[in-house]
Amino acid sequence: MKIDLAGKVALVTGGSRGIGHAIARALAQVGAHVAVLGRDGDNARAAAESFGHAPARGYGCDVSEAGQVETTVAAVEKDFGRIDILVNNAGTTRDNLLFRIGEEDWNTVLDTNLKGAFLVTKHAARGMIKRRWGRVINITSVVGIGGNKGQSNYSASKAGLIGFTKSVSKELASRNVLVNAVAPGFIETELTRDLGPEQRAMLLGAIPLARWGQVTDVAAAVLFLASDFASYITGQVLVVDGGMVL
Numbered sequence: 001m002k003i004d005l006a007g008k009v010a011l012v013t014g015g016s017r018g019i020g021h022a023i024a025r026a027l028a029q030v031g032a033h034v035a036v037l038g039r040d041g042d043n044a045r046a047a048a049e050s051f052g053h054a055p056a057r058g059y060g061c062d063v064s065e066a067g068q069v070e071t072t073v074a075a076v077e078k079d080f081g082r083i084d085i086l087v088n089n090a091g092t093t094r095d096n097l098l099f100r101i102g103e104e105d106w107n108t109v110l111d112t113n114l115k116g117a118f119l120v121t122k123h124a125a126r127g128m129i130k131r132r133w134g135r136v137i138n139i140t141s142v143v144g145i146g147g148n149k150g151q152s153n154y155s156a157s158k159a160g161l162i163g164f165t166k167s168v169s170k171e172l173a174s175r176n177v178l179v180n181a182v183a184p185g186f187i188e189t190e191l192t193r194d195l196g197p198e199q200r201a202m203l204l205g206a207i208p209l210a211r212w213g214q215v216t217d218v219a220a221a222v223l224f225l226a227s228d229f230a231s232y233i234t235g236q237v238l239v240v241d242g243g244m245v246l
């Protein structure tokens with residue numbers, strides 16, 4: 001048994017780098033046609049071109065801007081004919097302790113991570129409902145489950161995304177649109193590579209599988225949830241963290 005998404009159309013927000021790029025690439029490798037969204041349109045287009053011959057296209061779109069989301073989702077549907085799989089991956093951080101978080105940093109994180117997922121889902125799910133088939137996969141974080149010092153804005157956005165996932169899964173289930181979340185732990189990206197040796201050693205000590213997660217570990221979980229192997233799963237949070245929040 002192999003995952004085969006031949007002919008399905010997937011939209012991945014924040015697909016120009018990091019985890020989103022790995023997800024978009026993995027979807028293309030199993031036959032999906034992929035629309036890659038990023039704030040920087042050139043980076044999104046370069047990412048889509050890097051998938052070789054797979055039908056893929058990049059779009060510049062700030063997911064926190066309602067007008068841009070509406071226009072971009074319409075453009076993707078025009079270019080590809082429809083959207084079957086949506087991965088809400090775009091995310092950002094403005095880490096600080098509670099008393100040092102300004103209103104602007106709070107709003108940027110909530111607007112990107114939570115409002116962005118709401119806006120893209122609202123527009124992309126209409127077609128899924130009409131066709132009675134769809135998958136929405138929201139990339140949350142273990143921090144949305146357990147919290148973290150210095151990340152109250154980020155963890156609030158990721159916990160909110162879990163609540164959003166569960167509520168929308170109930171709304172769309174009768175139309176065969178499945179809505180799930182993936183919660184990565186510490187994944188080796190540019191962000192985590194910058195940590196100092198002491199911090200790395202401390203964090204690694206908290207991971208029972210004793211290794212950092214790779215972007216491909218997250219992509220594999222997304223592929224599973226997008227596939228027909230997951231056709232009886234909705235409203236769930238799949239934790240991909242090497243056992244860290246056990």
Ligand code: NDP
Pocket residue numbers: 013014015016017018019020037038039040041043061062063064089090091092112116139140141142183184185186187188189190191192
């Ligand atoms: P990166 O910072 O490497 O990439 C973020 C991506 O999101 C980029 O493609 C960026 O595009 C895009 N993006 C950011 N803001 C916006 C916006 N307003 N509109 C559209 N696109 C935007 O992040 P990671 O790959 O590390 O993380 C991806 C997701 O996984 C995030 O949701 C993150 O919270 C989550 N996560 C990551 C973990 C980790 O260890 N790395 C752990 C747990 C969860 P552009 O470059 O054009 O700005």
